[in-house]
Each structure stands twice: as C-alpha cells, then as structure tokens.
Amino acid sequence: xxxxxxxxxxxxxxxxxxxxxxxxxxxxxxxxxxxxxxxxxxxxxxxxxxxxxxxxxxxxxxxxxxxxxxxxxxxxxxxxxxxxxxxxxxxxxxxxxxxxxxxxxxxxxxxxxxxxxxxxxxxxxxxxxxxxxxxxxxxxxxxxxxxxxxxxxxxxxxxxxxxxxxxxxxxxxxxxxxxxxxxxxxxxxxxxxxxxxxxxxxxxxxxxxxxxxxxxxxxxxxxxxxxxxxxxxxxxxxxxxxxxxxxxxxxxxxxxxxxxxxxxxxxxxxxxxxxxxxxxxxxxxxxxxxxxxxxxxxxxxxxxxxxxxxxxxxxxxxxxxxxxxxxxxxxxxxxxxxxxxxxxxxxxxxxxxxxxxxxxxxxxxxxxxxxxxxxxxxxxxxxxxxxxxxxxxxxxxxxxxxxxxxxxxxxxxxxxxxxxxxxxxxxxxxxxxxxxxxxxxxxxxxxxxxxxxxxxxxxxxxxxxxxxxxxxxxxxxxxxxxxxxxxxxxxxxxxxxxxxxxxxxxxxxxxxxxxxxxxxxxxxxxxxxxxxxxxxxxxxxxxxxxxxxxxxxxxxxxxxxxxxxxxxxxxxxxxxxxxxxxxxxxxxxxxxxxxxxxxxxxxxxxxxxxx
Amino acid sequence: xxxxxxxxxxxxxxxxxxxxxxxxxxxxxxxxxxxxxxxxxxxxxxxxxxxxxxxxxxxxxxxxxxxxxxxxxxxxxxxxxxxxxxxxxxxxxxxxxxxxxxxxxxxxxxxxxxxxxxxxxxxxxxxxxxxxxxxxxxxxxxxxxxxxxxxxxxxxxxxxxxxxxxxxxxxxxxxxxxxxxxxxxxxxxxxxxxxxxxxxxxxxxxxxxxxxxxxxxxxxxxxxxxxxxxxxxxxxxxxxxxxxxxxxxxxxxxxxxxxxxxxxxxxxxxxxxxxxxxxxxxxxxxxxxxxxxxxxxxxxxxxxxxxxxxxxxxxxxxxxxxxxxxxxxxxxxxxxxxxxxxxxxxxxxxx
Numbered sequence: 024x025x026x027x028x029x030x031x032x033x034x035x036x037x038x039x040x041x042x043x044x045x046x047x048x049x050x051x052x053x054x055x056x057x058x059x060x061x062x063x064x065x066x067x068x069x070x071x072x073x074x075x076x077x078x079x080x081x082x083x084x085x086x087x088x089x090x091x092x093x094x095x096x097x098x099x100x101x102x103x104x105x106x107x108x109x110x111x112x113x114x115x116x117x118x119x120x121x122x123x124x125x126x127x128x129x130x131x132x133x134x135x136x137x138x139x140x141x142x143x144x145x146x147x148x149x150x151x152x153x154x155x156x157x158x159x160x161x162x163x164x165x166x167x168x169x170x171x172x173x174x175x176x177x178x179x180x181x182x183x184x185x186x187x188x189x190x191x192x193x194x195x196x197x198x199x200x201x202x203x204x205x206x207x208x209x210x211x212x213x214x215x216x217x218x219x220x221x222x223x224x225x226x227x228x229x230x231x232x233x234x235x236x237x238x239x240x241x242x243x244x245x246x247x248x249x250x251x252x253x254x255x256x257x258x259x260x261x262x263x264x265x266x267x268x269x270x271x272x273x274x275x276x277x278x279x280x281x282x283x284x285x286x287x288x289x290x291x292x293x294x295x296x297x298x299x300x301x302x303x304x305x306x307x308x309x310x311x312x313x314x315x316x317x318x319x320x321x322x323x324x325x326x327x328x329x330x331x332x333x334x335x336x337x338x339x340x341x342x343x344x345x346x347x348x349x350x351x352x353x354x355x356x357x358x359x360x361x362x363x364x365x366x367x368x369x370x371x372x373x374x375x376x377x378x379x380x381x382x383x384x385x386x387x388x389x390x391x392x393x394x395x396x397x398x399x400x401x402x403x404x405x406x407x408x409x410x411x412x413x414x415x416x417x418x419x420x421x422x423x424x425x426x427x428x429x430x431x432x433x434x435x436x437x438x439x440x441x442x443x444x445x446x447x448x449x450x451x452x453x454x455x456x457x458x459x460x461x462x463x464x465x466x467x468x469x470x471x472x473x474x475x476x477x478x479x480x481x482x483x484x485x486x487x488x489x490x491x492x493x494x495x496x497x498x499x500x501x502x503x504x505x506x507x508x509x510x511x512x513x514x515x516x517x518x519x520x521x522x523x524x525x526x527x528x529x530x531x532x533x534x535x536x537x538x539x540x541x542x543x544x545x546x547x548x549x550x551x552x553x554x555x556x557x558x559x560x561x562x563x564x565x566x567x568x569x570x571x572x573x574x575x576x577x578x579x580x581x582x583x584x585x586x587x588x589x590x591x592x593x594x595x596x597x598x599x600x601x602x603x604x605x606x607x608x609x610x611x612x613x614x615x616x617x618x619x620x621x622x623x624x625x626x627x628x629x630x631x632x633x634x
Numbered sequence: 635x636x637x638x639x640x641x642x643x644x645x646x647x648x649x650x651x652x653x654x655x656x657x658x659x660x661x662x663x664x665x666x667x668x669x670x671x672x673x674x675x676x677x678x679x680x681x682x683x684x685x686x687x688x689x690x691x692x693x694x695x696x697x698x699x700x701x702x703x704x705x706x707x708x709x710x711x712x713x714x715x716x717x718x719x720x721x722x723x724x725x726x727x728x729x730x731x732x733x734x735x736x737x738x739x740x741x742x743x744x745x746x747x748x749x750x751x752x753x754x755x756x757x758x759x760x761x762x763x764x765x766x767x768x769x770x771x772x773x774x775x776x777x778x779x780x781x782x783x784x785x786x787x788x789x790x791x792x793x794x795x796x797x798x799x800x801x802x803x804x805x806x807x808x809x810x811x812x813x814x815x816x817x818x819x820x821x822x823x824x825x826x827x828x829x830x831x832x833x834x835x836x837x838x839x840x841x842x843x844x845x846x847x848x849x850x851x852x853x854x855x856x857x858x859x860x861x862x863x864x865x866x867x868x869x870x871x872x873x874x875x876x877x878x879x880x881x882x883x884x885x886x887x888x889x890x891x892x893x894x895x896x897x898x899x900x901x902x903x904x905x906x907x908x909x910x911x912x913x914x915x916x917x918x919x920x921x922x923x924x925x926x927x928x929x930x931x932x933x934x935x936x937x938x939x940x941x942x943x944x945x946x947x948x949x950x951x952x953x954x955x956x957x958x959x960x961x962x963x964x965x966x967x968x969x970x971x972x973x974x975x976x977x978x979x980x981x982x983x984x985x
Contacts, residue, residue: 287962296756303726304962422971466713
C-alpha cells in the first residue's frame with residue numbers, strides 16, 4: 024500500500040480537463056465552496072491557445088496559511104483527460120491521489136505504485152441517469168464536484184447555496200444541478216469513505232476578501248476612474264478586460280432618463296487604430312484607454328511616441344503574455360517592460376504602473392487616468408495573464424465618494440481670457456508640465472496645432488536645435504515630476520538587519536511572500552521591495568545602495584527590470600543578481616527560495632560546507 | 635517648413651458673415667507649399683465654405699496625417715484646434731476625437747499616400763463606422779515630400795516625370811467609399827472652386843461620414859504630359875454629374891429650374907442640397923447606380939466629379955452607438971462614477 028498524504032486545508036488539487044467540455048464552471052464551483060468554508064484558495068487556469076478539444080488544467084491551491092502563489096507539485100489529480108493521463112500522473116507527489124473515472128478499468132502499466140487511486144464510475148453514473156449526450160457531458164463535471172466535496176468534507180450547504188446563486192436567473196436549472204451534485208456525493212459516501220487523506224475544515228481565514236480576476240478589476244477601475252472611451256482589438260489575455268468594461272458599463276453607465284450610454288466602446292480594425300482613437304479622444308478631453316498584450320504594444324509604438332512628444336494623455340493596459348512574436352499567447356510572462364518603458368523611436372520614457380494583484384489592478388486603473396491627465400502623457404498599466412485571467416483572493420475593492428478626478432492642467436475660457444498669452448508648451452510652474460486647452464473652448468484664444476514634429480513653446484513648428492532641446496529637456500523634467508506621483512514601492516523589512524535585499528513586482532508578489540517566509544525559516548533574512556511603478560523614486564535607489572546584494576526576481580529572460588534599475592536608478596550592476604523564471608508558468612515560492620538559497624551557497628562555499 | 639504668421643491688417647470694408655467674422659478670420663499661417671500647389675486652392679475653398687456657413691472657428695477641429703496635404707491645416711482656420719497626427723492614421727484619431735465630443739465639426743485632411751497607401755485600412759473603417767466628419771483627400775497621385783514616387787491613386791499607365799509608366803492598378807477612393815457605406819461621396823478638382831466650395835459646405839452640414847476626393851495637381855512632380863492628375867488632363871476629362879447649390883437656414887431658396895432637371899435633398903439638419911443635373915439622368919441618392927456610373931465612366935477615361943452620392947437620412951456613429959447627447963468629455967464624477975455603495979454590492983457578489 025502506498026503511503027497517504029494527510030493534510031487539512033493545505034494541499035494542491037489539479038483538474039485535468041478537455042477545453043470546451045463545461046468543466047470551467049464546475050471547477051469554479053468547487054473553489055468557491057472552499058472559500059465559503061473560510062479557507063483561502065488560489066486557482067490558476069493553464070490553457071492552450073484553442074477553443075475546443077485540447078487539454079486544459081485548473082490548478083487549485085488550498086492554503087489556510089494564506090499562501091496564494093503557485094506551490095508546484097500536485098497532491099490530488101482529478102484526471103478527466105485521457106490524452107494527458109501519463110503526464111498528469113507523473114506530476115502527483117508520492118503518497119498523493121489520483122481521482123479518475125473508473126467506468127473502464129485502468130491498465131496497471133499506466134499507473135504508479137506510490138500513489139492512491141480513487142475511482143468513481145462517472146460515465147456509468149451519467150449514462151444511467153441522462154439520455155442526452157450533452158447532459159451526460161455537462162453533468163459529469165458536477166458529479167465529480169459532488170464526489171470530491173464529499174471526500175474532502177466540504178459543507179454541502181455551501182455548494183447548494185452557490186448553485187442557487189449562480190442560477191438565480193435560470194431557476195429551472197437549479198434542481199438538475201443539485202441532483203447531479205447528490206449523485207456524486209452519495210457514490211462517494213457509499214463507496215469511498217476514508218480513501219482520501221486530504222480535507223477542508225471550516226476556518227476563518229478569508230474574511231471580507233473577494234475572488235476576482237485582474238482584468239475584471241481593471242475594467243471596474245476604468246469605470247470608477249471615469250473612462251468614457253475604450254478602443255481595443257481582441258487579443259489574449261487582455262480581451263476580457265474590454266469585455267468586462269462593456270458589461271460593467273451596461274449596468275452602471277446608462278443615463279437614467281434616456282437609457283443612452285455614457286461611454287463608447289469601439290472594437291477597432293487593429294491595435295494601431297485602437298491607440299489612435301484613444302489618443303484622439305484624450306486630445307479632445309475624454310478619458311480613454313485601450314487594452315492589449317505584447318503584439319499590440321509592438322504595433323502601437325509610433326502612436327506612443329506621438330502621445331509622448333505631443334503630450335497627450337492615454338492609458339494602455341498591457342496584460343502580458345509570453346513573447347516575442349506570437350510567443351505563448353496563453354502563458355504568463357513579465358517581458359514587456361522594456362517595450363513599454365522606452366516605447367517608440369527617438370528618446371522616450373514612459374510611466375509604467377505594476378499592479379501586484381487584482382485589487383491593485385482596480386486601484387491603478389482608476390489612478391492611471393489621473394496620472395495621464397496630470398502628466399499629459401501615456402501611462403501603461405502592466406499586469407499579466409496570471410493576474411489578468413485568473414481569479415485571485417484579494418482585499419475588497421474600495422472607493423471614497425469624496426474623491427475627485429484630477430483632470431490636470433486644462434484651461435477653460437475664463438482662464439484664457441484672464442491670461443496674457445497662452446503657450447501650449449510653456450513650463451509655467453517649473454514642474455515640466457505645461458497647460459493645455461481642449462478644442463471648442465474659446466472663440467479666439469487657446470487654439471493651437473498639435474503635432475508630432477518639433478515645435479517651440481507656443482506650439483509653432485520649428486527645426487531650430489535650441490527649441491528642440493528645450494522641449495526635450497522639459498519632457499525630462501516632467502518625467503522627474505512623475506516620480507513623486509506614481510505609486511511608491513512597498514518595503515518589507517526582515518526580522519533583523521541584513522545586507523541582502525530582494526526586488527520584485529507584479530504577479531510575483533504572492534510567491535515572494537511565501538518564499539520570504541520559507542527563507543526566513545532557514546535563517547536567510549532579506550529585506551524585500553515590491554516595485555509598483557516606473558519611473559523609480561529615490562527610495563529605490565536608496566534600497567539598492569543600502570544592501571550588499573540585491574536579488575531581482577522577474578518573469579522574463581533578460582532581466583528587464585534589472586536593466587531599468589541600472590539605467591534609471593543608478594543601481595550598481597555588480598550588486599544586482601537576477602532570479603529569472605520565464606517558462607510561461609507562474610513563478611513559485613519553491614523556485615524563488617530555491618534559487619536564492621542556491622546563489623547564496625554558491626557565493627559562500629564555506630557556508631555550504633558548514634551545512 | 636517654417637511657421638510664418640500672416641499679417642493681420644485687412645481692408646476695413648471686407649464683408650462679414652452672420653457671426654461678424656470676415657473671410658480673413660478663417661485664414662491660418664502663410665502656406666509653405668510650392669507656388670501654384672492645388673492644395674492651397676483647397677485651403678482657400680475650405681476657408682470660403684466655413685465663412686459662408688457662419689461657422690465659429692473654435693467649433694471645428696481639423697485633423698490630418700502626414701504629407702504635403704496633411705500640412706495644410708496650418709494654413710487655414712488659425713483659431714481652430716488642429717492635430718497633425720501619424721502617417722495614415724488620421725481617421726482613427728478623428729474617430730476618437732469625435733467620440734469624445736460629438737458637438738464639434740470634424741474636418742479630416744489627408745492625401746493619396748496617407749489615405750490610399752499606408753492608411754487604406756483606416757480610411758475604409760472610419761467610413762464604415764459612419765463617423766460624423768468631412769474627410770477630404772487632396773489627391774495628386776504622387777508623394778510630394780519624398781520627391782515624386784507614384785502613389786496608390788496614380789492611374790495604371792500614367793507617366794512619371796521621366797516617362798516611366800505606373801504598372802499598378804489605381805485605388806479609386808470614391809468607389810471604395812461607396813462600398814464602405816459612406817453617406818456622402820463627392821469628387822472635385824482644386825481648380826474648380828465654384829464646384830468645390832458648395833461640396834464642402836454640403837459635407838459640413840451632412841451628419842455622417844462625408845468624403846470628398848479632390849484632384850489636386852502637384853506642380854512639382856505630377857503636372858506633366860502623360861500624367862492623369864495634371865491641370866490640363868483633369869480640365870480636359872472632367873465629367874461633372876451635377877452642379878450643387880447649398881441652402882442653409884438663413885438662405886432663401888430662390889432660383890427656379892425646369893422640372894426634372896433638379897434634385898432636391900433635405901439633410902438631417904434642414905440644409906437643402908439642390909443638385910442641378912448635368913447631362914445624364916444621374917440619381918445621387920442611389921449608391922449602387924453611382925458605383926456603376928463611376929466605374930464605367932472611369933474606364934472611358936473620364937474624371938467623374940460632383941456630388942456622387944448622398945443619403946439624406948444618414949445615421950452617424952453616435953446614433954448607432956446610442957451615446958448620450960452631451961459630449962462624453964463633458965461628463966463628471968457624478969455622471970461617471972457609480973460610487974462606494976455600488977462597489978460594496980459588487981464586492982458582495984464576489985465573495
């Protein structure tokens with residue numbers, strides 16, 4: 024008999040499915056029922072660039088301790104896809120469990136001796152109960168959720184409540200789903216008692232947290248931040264951001280008296296047109312954004328330069344995926360930093376925000392419109408597929424009703440009448456940010472010509488070198504001003520003073536939290552800085568200066584944020600040690616802690632010998 | 635190109651329009667294009683049209699791409715906001731601007747390189763969407779700023795300055811505009827202001843996508859024998875389908891025409907387009923017939939001009955999208971932000 028992993032509220036379940044089979048909503052039901060039991064969960068979709076018929080996985084980590092990063096390894100594999108059977112089984116930890124459809128016997132040669140088998144004749148149960156092939160397929164998913172919930176000790180009432188909530192608008196589906204759930208539960212009760220060493224126990228570790236994906240949260244941030252124009256072109260993994268913006272607007276942005284829309288969404292002919300529309304709308308006074316991914320960023324480059332040089336606000340969401348070229352469209356990476364920070368030809372630098380979870384996707388989305396208007400420049404919000412397309416457990420979204428939009432330095436007719444002479448590119452306040460006017464403001468004052476060519480402080484075309492340099496220097500001064508306006512980095516100091524630091528950002532956050540705890544338990548102390556924006560504030564420079572060695576953890580090949588630290592924060596490259604994970608899967612705590620510990624051992628062989 | 639401000643002095647008795655503006659108030663900086671360039675005549679026609687329409691200069695936004703034609707918005711309507719954007723991408727910038735504020739008049743100025751080559755996609759798509767605008771292509775068949783390469787509107791077989799023939803078929807922008815559902819399609823000639831000014835006026839009073847292809851000979855690179863975009867060629871082959879009079883609110887419709895020779899079209903804003911038919915029995919309201927007419931006459935080597943097609947009851951992008959009447963750019967927190975209570979309900983549904 025193989026050993027049995029025994030764990031309560033701390034294990035990994037992986038569902039191996041075929042996409043298009045209806046498994047996604049059943050798997051989600053499973054996860055939400057655990058959250059309703061008060062136990063934190065993180066769940067990640069691992070899916071191919073395909074609509075129907077290819078393998079897809081849903082990896083669920085249950086962690087009462089609250090570790091929301093990907094752990095690695097699988098304790099319970101729910102193997103619903105014969106095609107990936109061998110690889111799925113290979114992933115199971117020794118002593119782990121294989122949950123499978125036992126309608127047909129499994130050849131011993133395709134099993135492992137060190138794992139435990141839990142069989143439910145799903146096909147047989149469904150074939151007996153349902154005659155319609157589609158129902159047989161769909162309810163099979165609910166039947167396995169029923170069996171698993173029984174095996175794990177998930178409160179039946181929580182699942183029932185979720186089913187009732189989910190089908191509130193399609194009530195006739197409720198009894199059928201409840202019945203399928205019971206089919207699974209009763210089979211498990213009757214036949215499988217005591218076969219699974221994993222369990223879910225009611226806890227109080229979730230609190231008021233919500234379960235939301237970053238794209239949905241960012242879309243809500245756009246609604247709250249006052250975006251009225253969205254122009255986009257479909258591209259994974261950003262599409263759901265534009266889709267969510269549409270569905271939130273339909274509910275929240277109708278004019279009460281007329282039902283007419285207080286927003287405009289255009290699915291453009293390509294990414295170039297999408298960013299062109301954003302630039303045009305923002306030039307004309309609307310808050311506008313586009314959502315895209317790496318290939319879209321490549322196509323938009325020329326417009327980024329125009330918006331930078333002509334000083335037009337624009338908000339760009341880049342939900343990063345694996346690059347370069349078409350790369351890995353359905354896998355995650357943090358590899359567009361360079362492409363965004365220095366987007367377009369000529370000398371350019373852009374504001375880039377780096378949300379670390381869906382809540383920050385919401386906050387940074389709303390804030391990005393203030394920043395773009397204040398700084399009159401493109402603002403990039405860089406999330407990635409892991410944050411964007413996976414639901415994360417995160418703090419509730421918050422909004423202060425007293426908050427007012429910062430529309431920046433826009434002159435109205437009254438202000439124009441009061442002033443002697445308007446100069447579009449005059450640095451009146453010494454912060455590098457000029458005043459702008461919107462078309463249609465004043466019959467005779469404040470009109471100017473916006474152009475991507477060089478101009479003087481009064482927006483007149485010029486090729487005089489001194490005027491060009493004057494303008495470029497002011498843009499640098501403006502970028503300096505941005506440092507104090509963008510979200511500041513967050514620092515978590517080690518329990519005791521240390522010469523070691525680690526810098527990270529974005530979706531690496533939950534894995535890093537866990538890695539730091541693991542390293543700390545091994546006596547390795549690190550001060551940690553989570554970057555939340557570019558340009559870097561003085562604090563970032565100070566952090567590197569204050570430490571002997573700083574690990575820079577990122578999900579790309581070339582150490583892109585490390586390069587930015589060297590280029591833009593004056594960081595000593597000899598101090599910065601890259602820890603890079605870029606195979607398209609979300610980074611894990613095991614990888615980070617393992618890599619850092621290995622580097623330290625390699626740098627200090629004496630320590631290794633002592634161990 | 636340098637910026638040369640135009641002297642402000644003017645004759646004290648220049649006529650004024652209903653707003654008290656003279657024609658000079660609609661001018662811009664001094665043109666830096668070649669002497670005799672057709673584009674400058676088009677700028678003059680735009681100035682004349684805006685003056686005659688009593689248009690407040692600041693209620694019009696002029697947008698362009700890159701190229702000789704795209705430079706011209708500097709040379710008219712100096713008190714209007716202008717935007718010289720990216721090569722071939724003016725339509726998207728104009729579309730965005732229009733989405734932000736539906737209350738302004740949008741004038742897109744482009745060239746044949748800008749619209750028929752690099753920007754053909756955006757040209758087609760902004761017409762499809764029914765963006766409320768006047769889109770003028772100043773069409774000379776060559777790249778001027780890069781010194782005389784053929785553009786995509788150059789006719790097959792047309793000769794360049796060195797006698798080389800253009801091997802490629804031409805993109806016919808009015809035909810494409812018809813196919814894309816543009817609700818106002820015209821062609822004119824920079825050398826024929828009497829035809830061009832009423833067309834611009836009618837286009838400005840049209841609600842929807844209005845496109846004017848204006849043949850505008852390039853005196854530097856495409857005005858020689860063998861060119862099909864030269865002054866001489868266009869004058870010799872100009873085949874006008876109608877002559878247009880535009881009557882707006884304050885005009886009195888006077889002249890009488892013989893039955894059957896005139897087609898009157900009332901646009902959405904009440905402006906009346908009176909089309910005096912020339913020659914053939916041409917129906918400008920029928921886009922299918924218009925396309926066939928264009929194609930057959932072009933094959934015969936004629937340059938068809940006039941108001942080729944107009945749909946009186948056109949719908950624009952905003953009407954199709956059902957956006958609010960107020961400009962989106964004018965909405966504030968109270969209208970845009972759902973507030974903390976709504977967010978609490980959203981949070982609750984995500985637990």
